[in-house]
Amino acid sequence: MYSIGIPQRLFLTAFAAASLVWGQAVGPAFFEGRKQSKADAAREAAALPPSLRLSLSAPVAAILPPLSPDEWERLQAQKGPAPVVGVHRSLPERAVALSSSSGAAKTIVEGAWQATVAGRLWRLRITSPEARALRIHFQDFDVGKGSVWLHGAEEQVAGLYSGRGMYGDGDFWSDIVLGDSATVEYLPDPAAALTEDAAPFRIAAVSHIRSVPGLIGGGVPSAGGGEVESRAENSVERLVAAEARSLSSGPPSPSTHPTPASCHLDATCYSDWSEQAAGVARIWIERDGQSGVCSGALLNDRQPDTFVPYFLTAAHCVNTDAEARSMIAYWRYQTRTCDDGSPPGLFGVPRTQGARLLATMDDGLCTNEDGDIRLCDTRGGDATLLRLEGDLPAGTWFQGWDSGSQSLGASVTGIHHPGGSYKRISFGRIESQAHSYHEVSWEQGRTEPGSSGSPLFNGFEGNDGVVIGIASFGRREDEHEDLCLTNPIVGYMKFSDFYPHIRRFLEGEGEIPPPPTVSLTVTPSSIPRGRRATLRWSSANAVKASISPGIGAVATSGSRRVSPTATTTYRITVTSADRRTATDSAKIAVTAPSIAGGRLTSGQPANFRLGPVDAPTLFTGDYSYRLQVPDNASRATFTLNSFTPRVDVDLYDVDLYVRFGQDNDLQDRRVVSDYSSTGLFGNEQIVIDRSADPPLQAGTYFASLGLLDTGVVVEGALTATLQLDESPPVPRISAGGVAIATGTPIVSNISPNAIISVFGQAFAPEGTQTLNPVLDVTGKIAANLADTCLEIGGRRSPLYVVLPNQINAQAPHDLTAGRTTVAVVRGCGTGSERRGPAATVETAAVSPAFFNFPFDRDGRNPIVALQGGGSNLIGPPGLIPGVAFTPAEPGEIIGLFGTGFGETVLQLEAGRIPGAAGALANEVSFAFGGIAVPSRDVHYAGIAPCCAGLYQFALRLPPGVPDGNASVTATVRGVATPAGPFLAVKRR
Numbered sequence: 001m002y003s004i005g006i007p008q009r010l011f012l013t014a015f016a017a018a019s020l021v022w023g024q025a026v027g028p029a030f031f032e033g034r035k036q037s038k039a040d041a042a043r044e045a046a047a048l049p050p051s052l053r054l055s056l057s058a059p060v061a062a063i064l065p066p067l068s069p070d071e072w073e074r075l076q077a078q079k080g081p082a083p084v085v086g087v088h089r090s091l092p093e094r095a096v097a098l099s100s101s102s103g104a105a106k107t108i109v110e111g112a113w114q115a116t117v118a119g120r121l122w123r124l125r126i127t128s129p130e131a132r133a134l135r136i137h138f139q140d141f142d143v144g145k146g147s148v149w150l151h152g153a154e155e156q157v158a159g160l161y162s163g164r165g166m167y168g169d170g171d172f173w174s175d176i177v178l179g180d181s182a183t184v185e186y187l188p189d190p191a192a193a194l195t196e197d198a199a200p201f202r203i204a205a206v207s208h209i210r211s212v213p214g215l216i217g218g219g220v221p222s223a224g225g226g227e228v229e230s231r232a233e234n235s236v237e238r239l240v241a242a243e244a245r246s247l248s249s250g251p252p253s254p255s256t257h258p259t260p261a262s263c264h265l266d267a268t269c270y271s272d273w274s275e276q277a278a279g280v281a282r283i284w285i286e287r288d289g290q291s292g293v294c295s296g297a298l299l300n301d302r303q304p305d306t307f308v309p310y311f312l313t314a315a316h317c318v319n320t321d322a323e324a325r326s327m328i329a330y331w332r333y334q335t336r337t338c339d340d341g342s343p344p345g346l347f348g349v350p351r352t353q354g355a356r357l358l359a360t361m362d363d364g365l366c367t368n369e370d371g372d373i374r375l376c377d378t379r380g381g382d383a384t385l386l387r388l389e390g391d392l393p394a395g396t397w398f399q400g401w402d403s404g405s406q407s408l409g410a411s412v413t414g415i416h417h418p419g420g421s422y423k424r425i426s427f428g429r430i431e432s433q434a435h436s437y438h439e440v441s442w443e444q445g446r447t448e449p450g451s452s453g454s455p456l457f458n459g460f461e462g463n464d465g466v467v468i469g470i471a472s473f474g475r476r477e478d479e480h481e482d483l484c485l486t487n488p489i490v491g492y493m494k495f496s497d498f499y500p501h502i503r504r505f506l507e508g509e510g511e512i513p514p515p516p517t518v519s520l521t522v523t524p525s526s527i528p529r530g531r532r533a534t535l536r537w538s539s540a541n542a543v544k545a546s547i548s549p550g551i552g553a554v555a556t557s558g559s560r561r562v563s564p565t566a567t568t569t570y571r572i573t574v575t576s577a578d579r580r581t582a583t584d585s586a587k588i589a590v591t592a593p594s595i596a597g598g599r600l601t602s603g604q605p606a607n608f609r610l611g612p613v614d615a616p617t618l619f620t621g622d623y624s625y626r627l628q629v630p631d632n633a634s635r636a637t638f639t640l641n642s643f644t645p646r647v648d649v650d651l652y653d654v655d656l657y658v659r660f661g662q663d664n665d666l667q668d669r670r671v672v673s674d675y676s677s678t679g680l681f682g683n684e685q686i687v688i689d690r691s692a693d694p695p696l697q698a699g700t701y702f703a704s705l706g707l708l709d710t711g712v713v714v715e716g717a718l719t720a721t722l723q724l725d726e727s728p729p730v731p732r733i734s735a736g737g738v739a740i741a742t743g744t745p746i747v748s749n750i751s752p753n754a755i756i757s758v759f760g761q762a763f764a765p766e767g768t769q770t771l772n773p774v775l776d777v778t779g780k781i782a783a784n785l786a787d788t789c790l791e792i793g794g795r796r797s798p799l800y801v802v803l804p805n806q807i808n809a810q811a812p813h814d815l816t817a818g819r820t821t822v823a824v825v826r827g828c829g830t831g832s833e834r835r836g837p838a839a840t841v842e843t844a845a846v847s848p849a850f851f852n853f854p855f856d857r858d859g860r861n862p863i864v865a866l867q868g869g870g871s872n873l874i875g876p877p878g879l880i881p882g883v884a885f886t887p888a889e890p891g892e893i894i895g896l897f898g899t900g901f902g903e904t905v906l907q908l909e910a911g912r913i914p915g916a917a918g919a920l921a922n923e924v925s926f927a928f929g930g931i932a933v934p935s936r937d938v939h940y941a942g943i944a945p946c947c948a949g950l951y952q953f954a955l956r957l958p959p960g961v962p963d964g965n966a967s968v969t970a971t972v973r974g975v976a977t978p979a980g981p982f983l984a985v986k987r988r
Contacts, residue, residue, distance in 0.1 A: 025402035029300045049149040049185045050118035057779030058915025059123035060111045061945040062091050065870045083450050086209035086291030092871050114775050122186040122199050128208040131180040135207040141170040142200050145189035145550030152177030163552030173326040191565035207291045260418045263484035265445040267423040269338035273462035279397030282333050282417035286326035293420030295454035300398035301506045308577050309388035313453030315362035318384045324355040334423035343422035354389035359502050381436045382472040383498040400466035403499040416454030436497040438469045440490045447490050456492040468495050516542040516576040518584050526589040528613045532563045533588050542574035600627045605717040610707045618666045618706045627720045631698035631765040635689040635723035642682030642716040655706040656684040664704040698765025729762040731824035731836035738822050738841045740900050742849040745859030745978040749842035752815040754900035755949040758807040771802040780911035789828035793820040798911030810949040813910045846973050847900035852981045859980030866895040876984045887986035890961045896953040904943045918943045929966035931958045
């Protein structure tokens with residue numbers, strides 16, 4: 001039995017309730033479509049992600065573990081009206097961390113930013129193994145004039161998304177892309193000043209779509225029925241073919257819904273119903289942590305030719321606004337000719353993305369568009385009315401409807417998508433009426449889960465058929481039941497019982513709705529470049545609003561802080577439910593200071609021109625100056641000279657601020673800096689030496705100018721002068737200071753592509769905090785961090801970390817067994833390179849070692865391990881204060897990490913991020929507490945797709961491993977990992 005959870009008490013007795021008749025039935029209407037302008041079409045065609053236009057290397061990757069037993073269970077066949085085709089998953093905590101940015105959580109990914117010719121680019125590749133398609137849930141989305149795309153294999157692209165997303169509030173689901181991997185790509189507004197590493201959005205969930213009814217077929221995704229390029233069509237067809245092969249050769253898909261019964265009737269074979277069929281859609285929704293499929297239909301209203309996209313479906317399919325916003329409606333998903341057996345691919349038909357909830361009736365509880373809930377009918381109910389947000393394709397049919405009562409024995413027709421498959425049709429009669437439902441018996445055809453929400457039409461002839469019900473419940477015991485023989489009763493909620501709750505939308509009460517109005521203001525109306533102004537707007541009788549340029553969809557009333565780089569006129573357009581519009585505009589004048597900012601050279605003045613400004617202004621970000629202080633400097637002097645003639649001491653006041661390691665900042669009208677000079681005449685000086693507070697140290701100093709007076713222009717120059725000692729320090733490697741970077745026990749010989757640590761002194765200026773890796777122009781990890789390099793065998797190596805006394809790097813990929821030299825270079829890439837003495841180290845084909853938590857210098861340390869390949873740490877409880885650790889349980893899947901395990905099937909040069917899985921070229925064996933792991937229980941052994949030089953392993957812990965600290969060893973090419981590391985084991 002698939003049902004919507006209607007209380008059983010409602011069906012214990014049967015009675016016929018009188019239905020109110022609200023007037024004549026409303027006829028259908030044919031929608032010819034709205035013509036897309038050539039300019040809009042050109043913009044859409046040009047909106048490819050930069051990485052696809054530039055053929056960039058693979059981005060960093062966040063790889064989710066295989067589906068857990070709980071996730072598999074949620075994908076299995078279940079009793080329910082909406083077949084489940086996907087499950088929501090979270091990104092691994094160890095791959096993505098969240099930080100606070102502007103009061104909201106944002107996504108930070110190590111190494112996601114990359115400098116390209118298109119500008120600074122943020123990319124993250126998300127992989128959910130064995131998924132057939134992926135979809136992304138964005139929250140806290142606010143990219144301004146920037147652009148975000150989601151693209152899968154073979155250049156299939158979803159987006160572009162800008163501003164605050166589809167609904168103007170930062171919360172929406174993306175479109176769907178095929179394959180088990182998808183790349184999220186963000187190109188900021190070139191004029192925006194980026195001051196943080198976080199992307200301006202949060203990836204709240206990933207829908208792992210394991211079963212896609214209708215995946216196999218021709219065509220490519222198209223929004224609103226627009227044309228697409230043949231290149232994209234061919235690429236997606238290749239992808240679909242590859243998916244078909246993987247379905248036939250890979251692990252079996254979970255049975256998320258039964259195969260549609262053999263007695264279904266192809267809707268294309270019944271030309272009398274072709275018009276009504278053009279208004280029925282197969283819908284995709286996200287709810288309760290899952291992805292599901294249902295059916296639904298467009299409804300006409302009584303006002304002529306308004307074509308407001310009202311959409312009718314079942315409440316058990318969609319009953320909240322959040323679910324409505326996630327919905328995608330697929331149109332014309334049916335065979336091309338009668339019974340030709342080759343319906344189009346689901347991703348090749350027109351679709352409309354997004355909807356808003358207007359009213360729902362769920363088991364007698366009614367909810368309106370404001371979210372207010374009340375008991376409206378004790379007899380139950382199961383219907384929802386939505387308003388679609390995206391464009392409709394031309395040729396769509398708006399269904400007519402009849403709000404009157406229907407007689408027993410009346411002939412009826414249903415058009416629907418059973419199991420989420422292509423469009424079918426059924427013919428039958430109303431056998432009985434129980435409470436708010438028509439109970440229908442089919443004479444031809446059937447309905448199944450996935451048919452829920454589809455319309456019931458009166459009559460057998462399609463020319464006059466209008467909607468009288470909404471598919472709600474039916475019967476199918478299990479997927480092996482012969483539905484064609486049992487012919488169960490199917491329940492359709494009476495349209496007449498839902499009509500009173502949606503009358504105001506469909507009738508218009510005989511009055512023409514008032515036109516929309518809107519007002520847009522800006523404060524202040526003039527700002528210096530780099531400052532912000534506030535847009536405020538309000539409207540009436542509007543359902544949608546959009547602001548240009550660069551902002552996009554917004555709420556119908558609200559405010560937004562903006563920072564245009566040039567004088568800009570903003571225009572808001574609001575749209576009413578009947579598609580009428582109103583506009584208003586506001587202009588922001590931007591004054592641009594002539595101040596270059598950037599690096600200061602000792603003794604060379606940097607000229608500037610400031611103002612006019614509307615308020616006291618601190619020039620930071622791109623307008624800050626930076627001075628690099630070497631470790632042999634004893635004094636740094638910053639001198640500000642103003643050239644503008646003075647009128648009195650209160651006019652043209654310019655101040656100077658300096659801060660070490662980060663930019664000066666303005667918080668609560670107070671400047672945050674380490675040093676300041678705020679005299680009255682605009683001629684300032686700051687001297688920093690080893691006796692200053694804080695004392696001079698090697699690194700980067702930021703100098704910012706503050707203009708306190710408004711409406712004036714000040715010109716001047718800033719000069720920085722360094723006093724240097726004669727003998728700068730030379731970097732030196734400690735004896736035995738080169739080893740594999742896994743801690744203790746120490747592995748002193750190094751191998752190709754291994755991550756190594758080098759210990760010594762003077763590798764970076766004293767006081768330097770951790771210098772983290774960056775990508776060079778080729779997409780590889782850079783071999784120069786703050787003018788420090790590491791040479792192995794005379795070649796410069798990719799650098800992960802640089803500290804005054806330690807460097808972490810990756811060994812060359814073609815390192816040969818024997819010996820090689822290692823040397824540190826300071827001033828790398830400058831005219832004053834200082835090369836330290838070279839150390840000689842042993843090299844080998846493999847030097848395997850596990851990463852561990854290094855507490856015991858003798859090497860008895862807990863290994864770094866994760867439960868089930870997820871994010872839960874394995875280890876003794878209390879290992880690190882404030883961090884949760886759980887011992888491993890024999891028989892469970894665990895994940896381990898190491899380096900130095902040698903060659904993989906992916907031939908990668910050092911510094912290149914893999915971006916994909918790659919198994920070891922040589923077999924590796926494992927043992928825990930002396931108990932060997934059978935080869936069948938080693939699920940993966942190879943390179944970690946996220947990181948250069950990191951190896952990861954997924955395997956099953958042998959059931960016989962006793963509780964306690966089990967020793968861990970791995971052997972590859974006859975070389976074993978060093979003794980000492982252990983895994984905490986405890987049965988639960």
